[in-house]
Amino acid sequence: METRIAKELAVTAQGERAAEIIRTCVHCGFCNATCPTYLLLGDELDGPRGRIYLIKEVLENNEVDPVVGQHLDRCLTCRACETTCPSGVEYGELLEIGRELVTPQRAFSLRARLTRAWLLRVVPDARMMRRWIRIGSLVRWLMPPKLRAALPRIKKIRARDIERPKHYKKVLLLDGCAQSAVTPHVNQHLIALLDSVGVETISIGGCCGSLALHLSEMQQAESAMCNLIDSLTTVLDKLPDGGSSSHSHMLSGEQRSEQDSFSRHKFAKVDAILSTASGCGVTVKDYKRLLKDHGEYAGLAAYVSDKTVDIAEYLSELGVKFDASEPDKAVSWHAPCTLQHGQKVTGLVENLLERAGYDLLQVRDPHVCCGSAGTYSILEAKLGFQLRDNKLASLLAEKPDIIATANIGCQSHLQSGASIPVKHWIELLAPVE
Ligand code: SF4
Numbered sequence: 001m002e003t004r005i006a007k008e009l010a011v012t013a014q015g016e017r018a019a020e021i022i023r024t025c026v027h028c029g030f031c032n033a034t035c036p037t038y039l040l041l042g043d044e045l046d047g048p049r050g051r052i053y054l055i056k057e058v059l060e061n062n063e064v065d066p067v068v069g070q071h072l073d074r075c076l077t078c079r080a081c082e083t084t085c086p087s088g089v090e091y092g093e094l095l096e097i098g099r100e101l102v103t104p105q106r107a108f109s110l111r112a113r114l115t116r117a118w119l120l121r122v123v124p125d126a127r128m129m130r131r132w133i134r135i136g137s138l139v140r141w142l143m144p145p146k147l148r149a150a151l152p153r154i155k156k157i158r159a160r161d162i163e164r165p166k167h168y169k170k171v172l173l174l175d176g177c178a179q180s181a182v183t184p185h186v187n188q189h190l191i192a193l194l195d196s197v198g199v200e201t202i203s204i205g206g207c208c209g210s211l212a213l214h215l216s217e218m219q220q221a222e223s224a225m226c227n228l229i230d231s232l233t234t235v236l237d238k239l240p241d242g243g244s245s246s247h248s249h250m251l252s253g254e255q256r257s258e259q260d261s262f263s264r265h266k267f268a269k270v271d272a273i274l275s276t277a278s279g280c281g282v283t284v285k286d287y288k289r290l291l292k293d294h295g296e297y298a299g300l301a302a303y304v305s306d307k308t309v310d311i312a313e314y315l316s317e318l319g320v321k322f323d324a325s326e327p328d329k330a331v332s333w334h335a336p337c338t339l340q341h342g343q344k345v346t347g348l349v350e351n352l353l354e355r356a357g358y359d360l361l362q363v364r365d366p367h368v369c370c371g372s373a374g375t376y377s378i379l380e381a382k383l384g385f386q387l388r389d390n391k392l393a394s395l396l397a398e399k400p401d402i403i404a405t406a407n408i409g410c411q412s413h414l415q416s417g418a419s420i421p422v423k424h425w426i427e428l429l430a431p432v433e
């Protein structure tokens with residue numbers, strides 16, 4: 001697709017990158033066939049090709065038609081279009097640039113502004129999120145049915161009273177924000193699983209920045225990313241053989257290579273950085289790109305990205321066979337978009353569950369988003385719930401006992417409409433005795 005970016009934007013790194021991505025699109029329209037919003041609404045401007053045109057127009061004219069914001073808002077950032085596109089168009093990155101240009105010029109309604117402010121303030125802060133859930137639980141009976149169904153029920157965690165085996169590996173596990181408030185038992189279960197096969201887990205608290213990134217609040221997103229990098233490096237510094245963290249000042253070339261070898265040494269102390277929420281994993285794996293121009297954090301961000309793997313990748317690599325924690329249960333698997341399209345991790349969870357003894361049921365249209373998509377189910381509730389109901393119809397068609405997934409957003413969103421348990425797939429594996 002030819003494009004002539006407006007002069008003021010063409011000289012920026014963003015403008016250059018956007019033009020580069022737009023030029024790879026041959027406007028064939030294949031992507032529309034797998035785009036959930038195009039399939040629901042049937043409007044070209046609510047499909048990837050139409051949105052690419054809209055972003056192109058913004059870049060060429062350097063002005064924003066109010067309608068553009070609405071069509072970009074309706075995009076789930078599920079990236080199913082990237083998986084389908086034969087030309088390798090990096091739509092997710094283009095949308096990120098488009099939203100970043102458009103968002104500051106938008107006139108949001110008071111309600112939208114309040115909701116965005118609430119999301120940005122509460123969700124990334126696990127303690128505050130827990131407080132809101134507790135208050136919500138007290139007045140659950142007063143809530144309208146939809147809100148009541150969406151309010152999570154937090155499981156009590158029982159400490160395992162077993163003798164710990166010798167650890168021969170060490171990993172860092174991202175606690176996440178929403179997940180650590182809503183389903184803390186998932187990471188606890190993973191810690192027990194890893195412990196049972198000799199892997200020690202060190203939990204790292206803090207938000208990865210993906211929620212703010214999703215809302216195009218770049219400053220807040222970058223600050224959360226840098227804070228998480230600080231937390232990770234502080235822990236790594238304290239591990240045996242630790243050097244001191246030296247990333248808090250600008251460095252000359254010589255100092256930089258010295259810092260690089262420090263960082264390499266530091267990150268070599270752990271086997272991997274893990275996340276059980278695929279929505280966090282996809283963002284942390286992308287820190288290398290997102291923080292590439294962020295001075296002193298750029299180098300560390302690259303190490304963090306390179307070291308981060310999804311828990312399914314890590315367990316597959318370990319090669320351990322786990323048994324089923326719920327044998328004889330029929331399971332429908334829902335792969336979050338952030339796992340299958342964002343991280344391109346496909347087939348691994350299915351394999352681990354099948355090796356544990358589960359028979360996974362057939363699910364129609366497994367590539368289609370469930371409508372959770374970060375903050376989408378709150379900000380675009382009507383479409384979000386339509387997509388949820390369609391997804392549940394596919395997942396429930398073969399009458400499973402359990403729905404399994406890999407991201408806290410999908411889990412809570414699907415659970416709000418399902419009468420059977422929706423679990424993180426990790427919970428379906430039993431620690432090795
Ligand atoms: S499939 Fe790819 S090349 Fe074709 S219109 Fe969609 S984004 Fe462009």
Ligand code: SF4
Nearest residue numbers: 035075076078079081
């Ligand atoms: S990211 Fe998803 S919703 Fe957005 S254009 Fe691509 S396929 Fe459609």
